[in-house]
Every structure is written in C-alpha cells, then in structure tokens.
Amino acid sequence: MLVCVTVLAIVGVSVAARASRVLVPAVVGLPQPDAINRLQKAGLVVEDGGTLFSNDVPRNHVISQEPAAGSTVERGTSVRIVLSAGAETFAMPDVIGRSADEASRELSELGLTVSTQVVESQLASGTVLESFPAPGAEVRAGTPVRLSIAGQPVSPSEIAQYSFVGATVFLDPVPRGTTPDVTYEVARRIRALIEASGGTVVVSRSPSATSTALADRVAAARAATATVAVVLDVASSGQSGLALSLDPSKTGPSATVSSSIASATAQALSAAGLASRDAGRFRDPILSVVSCPGIRVLLGSLADPADVARFGDPDWADTVARAVYRGLGVGLGRGPR
Structure with missing residues (x-):
C-alpha cells in the first residue's frame, strides 16, 4: 500500500512539473x-x-x-x-495634399520627428502644402521633418505691403536642372506676392521647361516691356551663399534704381537673418537687353552642400522671395498699400 502511494506521489509531482513548463511560441x-x-x-x-x-x-x-x-x-x-x-535610411514619403494630422501620424510612425508651420494659403485649412525634406529625399529614424500647413485664407492687404498696381515685373528663373527647381520655386513665390499687390508678372519659362533656350528667354524679356527685371540663378562652382549683382549696361536713372533695389533687398535679407554679399557687376544676357532697372540674385552654389540643402527648404525660399519683394517695393518707391 505504501509503495502505491509513493508511486502516485511521484507521478503527481512529475505531472505538476510538466504542467509548469511551456513551449515558447514563435x-x-x-x-x-x-x-x-x-x-x-x-x-x-x-x-x-x-x-x-x-x-x-x-x-x-x-x-x-x-x-x-x-x-x-x-x-x-x-x-x-x-x-x-x-x-x-528610406525615402521621405509624399504627404503633400494630405491632412496635417494624417501626415504627422504617418511620419511619426516611421520614427521621423515632425514639426509644423502654418503658412498663408487659399487651400483648405490643415492641408499639407510642402515638406522639408522634400518627398523622395533620403531620411532615417529621428530625422527632423517640417510640414508647411495651410492656414486660414488671408486678405490681400495682409499679404502685400507695397502697391505694384500698374507695374510689370519680369522674372527670369535661370534653368539649372536642380531638384527641386530652386530658381523657379523662388520666382513662383515672388510672383504670388507681386500679384497679390496688384502687379503684373511675366516669367521667362514654365516649371517644366527646364531646357528653355536662352534665346527664347531673351525674346520673352524684350516682349515684356517690364517696369523691372529680376534674374534668379545658381552658380555651378565658386563662392557660396546669396549674392546680388548689377548689370554694367544700366546707366543713369536705371542704374540708380537698380542699385536701390539691390541695397533694399540686401537689407531685407539681413533683417530676416540671411547674409548676402555684393557680387559687383555682372553682364547678364537678360538684364543687358531690357531698358528697365533690374538685379541678379545668385541663390547659392551647387558646389556647396549647405547651399544645396537650403535649395530644398520651402521656408528658406519663402524668406528669399519676401526679401526680393520688399527690395522691389522700396527700390521702386512703391508706397505701402
């Protein structure tokens, strides 16, 4: 009898031991x-x-x-x-056109650090207008991402500080094959500001026509009968950073106004925290064929990685465009609206 009890006890312990052990699932x-x-x-x-x-x-x-x-x-x-x-590393997703909440959630789930800024827009409030880095750029977990979000529509008087009624501004965003098309992006922003101020804007090319021949742009400049001309360019090499230059063909009142525009633009850039340098005289094929005042704005150098990074920053492009706009307003003597 004692033997049976002992055997049962051993079996019970064994069963209990097996019951306390489990298989680790995959x-x-x-x-x-x-x-x-x-x-x-x-x-x-x-x-x-x-x-x-x-x-x-x-x-x-x-x-x-x-x-x-x-x-x-x-x-x-x-x-x-x-x-x-x-x-x-992975490609920055394209969230442009999405709602701010949806875009922020998706990017955060990828490990990106998201911040937003509200910008003036007529689009639906909360819509993502731009991202920096741009869609397709190489990013990694922890990369800071800034989204430009549409704010409530604003009235033209809130956007414009100068009256450009009756003025025609000719913009020549020199095609350099950059991604994004930085000269056109800055020109697009200047155009929006001038048109919101009642002015007329003629642009030498469309955003898709990056191979536009110089002869076509020169013809467009001659036909524009502009009040003022602005050339936007980037250097393939040489000194980095923003630079302003005048065309030596400008003389008399045209030279005086051109110099005033360049000086006011430099001051506006400085006030916005962007340094610029005086690049002196530069014989520009567009400015040399128009009789109106004009300046050449060099946005930076393709040989400088820091400049190239800024080319993709929509906030930087906005700041440059607003500085040129203010420079034109002051230099042309266009009074506040």
Missing part, C-alpha cells in the same frame, strides 16, 4: 502587439530588448527572440524580444 516577424499577446497567452513575461535597424523586417515588428521558439521553459519565464527600427 513571434519573430510579428507586429509588437501581436507578439506580446501571444507570449502572454503562453504564460510568459515579455522583456524589452530594444530596437535594431533592419532592411528586411518592418518597423515595430520582432527581429529576434530569446529563448528561441520551441524551447521548453518554466511558466513565467521572461522572453526578450528585439524590435525593428525600420531601414536605417
């Missing part, structure tokens, strides 16, 4: 919430193993686990899981 490749749920259902404790970059495993999915799947462990054992931080 959670590699699962999203974090699913992996936690599966491990907890198996009676195991989840331990945070941190994150690693991975080009193969999506962000917030399990890269590895320890103990391995199929191991037999005591119930309550900790299973350490390592999550994917996503690819170390």
Whole structure:
C-alpha cells in the first residue's frame, strides 16, 4: 500500500512539473502587439530588448527572440524580444495634399520627428502644402521633418505691403536642372506676392521647361516691356551663399534704381537673418537687353552642400522671395498699400 502511494506521489509531482513548463511560441516577424499577446497567452513575461535597424523586417515588428521558439521553459519565464527600427535610411514619403494630422501620424510612425508651420494659403485649412525634406529625399529614424500647413485664407492687404498696381515685373528663373527647381520655386513665390499687390508678372519659362533656350528667354524679356527685371540663378562652382549683382549696361536713372533695389533687398535679407554679399557687376544676357532697372540674385552654389540643402527648404525660399519683394517695393518707391 505504501509503495502505491509513493508511486502516485511521484507521478503527481512529475505531472505538476510538466504542467509548469511551456513551449515558447514563435513571434519573430510579428507586429509588437501581436507578439506580446501571444507570449502572454503562453504564460510568459515579455522583456524589452530594444530596437535594431533592419532592411528586411518592418518597423515595430520582432527581429529576434530569446529563448528561441520551441524551447521548453518554466511558466513565467521572461522572453526578450528585439524590435525593428525600420531601414536605417528610406525615402521621405509624399504627404503633400494630405491632412496635417494624417501626415504627422504617418511620419511619426516611421520614427521621423515632425514639426509644423502654418503658412498663408487659399487651400483648405490643415492641408499639407510642402515638406522639408522634400518627398523622395533620403531620411532615417529621428530625422527632423517640417510640414508647411495651410492656414486660414488671408486678405490681400495682409499679404502685400507695397502697391505694384500698374507695374510689370519680369522674372527670369535661370534653368539649372536642380531638384527641386530652386530658381523657379523662388520666382513662383515672388510672383504670388507681386500679384497679390496688384502687379503684373511675366516669367521667362514654365516649371517644366527646364531646357528653355536662352534665346527664347531673351525674346520673352524684350516682349515684356517690364517696369523691372529680376534674374534668379545658381552658380555651378565658386563662392557660396546669396549674392546680388548689377548689370554694367544700366546707366543713369536705371542704374540708380537698380542699385536701390539691390541695397533694399540686401537689407531685407539681413533683417530676416540671411547674409548676402555684393557680387559687383555682372553682364547678364537678360538684364543687358531690357531698358528697365533690374538685379541678379545668385541663390547659392551647387558646389556647396549647405547651399544645396537650403535649395530644398520651402521656408528658406519663402524668406528669399519676401526679401526680393520688399527690395522691389522700396527700390521702386512703391508706397505701402
């Protein structure tokens, strides 16, 4: 009888021991919430193993686990899981046109650090107008991203500080094949400011016509009968940064007004925190064929990585455009509206 009791006790202990042990489920490749749920259902404790970059495993999915799947462990054992931080670098998503909340949520889930700024726009409030870095740029987790968000529509008097009624401004954004098309982006912003101030703007080319021949742009300049001309260009090499220059063909009153515009533009840039230099005289093929005053604005150098980075910054382009606008207003003597 004693023997039977002993045997039963041993069997009971063995069964209880087996009942306290569990198989570790496979959670590699699962999203974090699913992996936690599966491990907890198996009676195991989840331990945070941190994150690693991975080009193969999506962000917030399990890269590895320890103990391995199929191991037999005591119930309550900790299973350490390592999550994917996503690819170390990836293309900036295109969120332009999306709502600010939706875009911010998507970018934050990718590990990007999102900030927003409200800009003047007639589009629906809360719409993403631009992003910096631009769509397609190479980014990584932690990269700061700034979204320009449409604000409430504003009246022309709030946008414009000078009256350009009766004035025609000719803009020549020199095609240089940059991405984005920085000379045209600045020209587009100047155009919006001038037109909001009652002026007429003629642009030498469209944004898609980056191969526009110089002869066509010269013909457009001659036909414009402009009040003032502004050439926007970038250098392929040489000194970096913003620079302003005058055409030596300008003499008399035209030279005086051109100099006033350049000086006022430099002051506006400085007030906005952007340094510029005087590039002296430069024989420009556009400015030399028009009789009106004009200036050449060099936006930077393609040989300088810092300049190239700024070319993709919509906030920088806005600041430059507003400085040129104010320079034109002051230099031409266009009184406040």
